[in-house]
Amino acid sequence: MRNVIRYSLKLIPLLLFALALSTKAQDARLHFEHLTGLETKARDVVEVNIDGKVLDLAKRVLVKVNDPDAKKVGQAIAGLQAIYVRAYTFENAGEYNPGDIDQIRAQLQGPGWQRLANVRSKKDNQKIDVYTMFTGDTMSGVAVIMSQDKAVALVNVIGPIDIDLLAELGGKLNIPEMDIDTGGSKDKPKN
Amino acid sequence: MNDEYLWNKTGTDSEIEGLENELKAFRFSADQPPALPARIEVLPEKRTFNFFKLGFAVAFAAAVVVAMTLIWLRTPVNHPEKRSEFVKSNSENVAVPISPGPFSTPIMDPPMPKPKVINFKPPTTNATRAVKITAKKEEKLTPEEKHAYDQLMTALAITSNELKLVKDKINGRDVERTAAPDRQK
Numbered sequence: 593m594r595n596v597i598r599y600s601l602k603l604i605p606l607l608l609f610a611l612a613l614s615t616k617a618q619d620a621r622l623h624f625e626h627l628t629g630l631e632t633k634a635r636d637v638v639e640v641n642i643d644g645k646v647l648d649l650a651k652r653v654l655v656k657v658n659d660p661d662a663k664k665v666g667q668a669i670a671g672l673q674a675i676y677v678r679a680y681t682f683e684n685a686g687e688y689n690p691g692d693i694d695q696i697r698a699q700l701q702g703p704g705w706q707r708l709a710n711v712r713s714k715k716d717n718q719k720i721d722v723y724t725m726f727t728g729d730t731m732s733g734v735a736v737i738m739s740q741d742k743a744v745a746l747v748n749v750i751g752p753i754d755i756d757l758l759a760e761l762g763g764k765l766n767i768p769e770m771d772i773d774t775g776g777s778k779d780k781p782k783n
Numbered sequence: 784m785n786d787e788y789l790w791n792k793t794g795t796d797s798e799i800e801g802l803e804n805e806l807k808a809f810r811f812s813a814d815q816p817p818a819l820p821a822r823i824e825v826l827p828e829k830r831t832f833n834f835f836k837l838g839f840a841v842a843f844a845a846a847v848v849v850a851m852t853l854i855w856l857r858t859p860v861n862h863p864e865k866r867s868e869f870v871k872s873n874s875e876n877v878a879v880p881i882s883p884g885p886f887s888t889p890i891m892d893p894p895m896p897k898p899k900v901i902n903f904k905p906p907t908t909n910a911t912r913a914v915k916i917t918a919k920k921e922e923k924l925t926p927e928e929k930h931a932y933d934q935l936m937t938a939l940a941i942t943s944n945e946l947k948l949v950k951d952k953i954n955g956r957d958v959e960r961t962a963a964p965d966r967q968k
Binding site for chain 2: 653675711749
């Protein structure tokens with residue numbers, strides 16, 4: 593009985609450490625709630641929330657699919673815990689409030705987030721920011737914020753991913769390289 | 784028999800002493816190692832006739848003879864009446880005319896080759912292979928798996944596209960494209 597208590601006492605710090613890690617990882621979660629109004633204004637909307645069992649299921653499919661690119665994707669997201677994506681495309685410029693996106697960017701000014709890259713272009717008033725969060729040496733989150741006159745895309749990744757490998761995989765496998773030209777006519781009809 | 788003499792060598796016992804004298808050549812001596820006998824006789828191995836081996840050999844030989852006989856009897860070229868039927872049934876494959884010759888004795892022709900049957904399989908093209916692989920991939924996925932996979936791929940598509948866009952900008956490849964959703968909710 594005494595041994596059981598002794599081992600339990602030893603386990604408590606480990607459990608607290610694990611809890612602290614998980615709490616820290618959850619800190620990488622961004623809040624998109626105030627963007628719900630954009631759904632009605634946008635021409636095209638993509639909202640994806642994958643975590644928990646759905647993510648585990650998708651990872652198992654990646655293993656099951658006998659494709660080298662799928663293996664690469666599986667390798668790139670092996671430690672992924674969740675991924676949340678919001679993407680909106682508008683018919684005309686000025687259909688969304690830039691303040692909503694700045695509010696998301698403000699969340700990234702909190703502790704833990706580090707800006708990895710930012711791109712500013714006068715063409716279409718394009719702004720792209722990539723932020724990462726690290727817990728020790730381990731990546732615990734990634735955030736990508738893209739905004740321009742007629743489009744907004746927000747990506748929030750919880751857990752480590754291979755950014756370089758994922759960037760290379762654009763357009764491969766079943767990941768379409770969604771390079772819709774600003775003045776092109778590749779727009780797909782909304783379902 | 785005197786047990787005292789036998790176990791403790793006290794007293795006398797003529798019977799045991801007699802045996803000891805008979806066997807004194809083999810008496811243990813701590814000073815000398817045991818000596819080998821002066822002559823070793825190797826008895827010749829008695830050769831025995833193995834009836835089992837002989838029986839097995841005879842049975843095997845008989846089986847071979849019977850098998851050869853059956854094969855010989857079943858070959859049509861050895862029976863003129865069966866040979867004509869065989870040629871008739873295989874006339875499409877065999878172009879050797881059988882004409883009665885002047886000889887009364889049957890001519891032993893070489894065994895006729897059995898017609899080959901070739902199963903033609905169309906070559907697998909890349910297109911058919913791709914269709915098969917896709918079907919194989921899809922037939923194994925449950926609706927839940929497919930939904931989860933599609934959701935993840937959509938999320939990764941947007942993520943990878945954004946990351947690639949940034950990477951291209953940083954590397955100086957200012958491409959004429961922007962990120963935008965491809966799939967609708």
